Amino acid sequence: MKVLIVEDEALIAEQLQRMLxxxxxxxxxxxxLHSVKxxxxxxxxxxxxxLLFMDIQLSDGISFDLFNYFDIKCPIIFATAYDEYAIKAFKVNGIDYLLKPIDEEDLIRALGKFKALQKNQSISTEVLQTLANHPSQIGRxxxxxxxxxxxxxxxxxxLADVSLFYLDQVIFVVTNDGQKYIAEQNTLDEIEDILNPNEFFRAGRRQIIxxxxxxxxxxxxSGKLYVKLRSSHVSEVxxxxxxxxxFKRWIDR
Known part of the structure; x- marks a missing residue:
């Protein structure tokens, strides 16, 4: 998470960095950064x-002036000694408005909002990319x-009874009770195309869970994951x- 701080009070900036x-x-x-300039x-x-942390009244002006020059899209947490700008703050990507001195619980809550927003955006991006690559899935x-x-x-x-599809010369279908069958389809791509992506995940070239x-x-x-299934002829995926x-976002929906 890359963070930028716009704050002209050095002690407040240092406190915010320690808390982060x-x-x-x-x-x-x-x-x-200590000024609008x-x-x-x-x-x-x-x-x-x-994520952008931004004071409002800086040494050389109001930080809202930045929005006259830049179309800033990233989420912003405003930190200020004044509450008069709250409404305006939420019109320019503000996700929270913290009053100085910054309270730790308020900061934790604000970061929680950011993480929730980030997660939803990631899922939305994946869904849009899937639909862009497979437009026939819209409304299907x-x-x-x-x-x-x-x-x-x-x-x-x-299909609700299937725990795993895996490729080993032919495509095997493993059910929750441990039974194994052979699919009529020739490729996992064909299998994937008929499955609901909310319920099934393409784990790799050879498996769908x-x-x-x-x-x-x-x-x-290394960052790899090893998934254990409740009933399967494959010990780990x-x-x-x-x-x-x-996968983590898919399993945690």
């Missing part, structure tokens, strides 16, 4: 931070049953470091 270090150690303070120069030369109905092969016969099974079948998961030092954050 204790409350949100993952926060990286990019810079502390310095802030204008910074935004001309740098990309927006993830997903299958509830699947035809599989078992003892030279075709039988229907409920059902959310209701996840018993637990753990990570390692590995999820790459790149897909691990997506």
């Amino acid at each position: 270090k204790d409350i949100a150690p993952q926060a990286e303070v990019l810079d502390v 310095n802030a204008r120069r910074w935004f001309m030369q740098n990309a927006e931070p993830d 109905m997903y299958k509830e049953k699947l035809i599989v092969q078992h003892r030279n016969a075709s039988i229907p099974i409920n 059902n959310q209701n079948a996840v018993e637990s998961y753990k990570g390692d030092a 590995e999820i790459s470091r790149e897909k691990a954050p997506v």
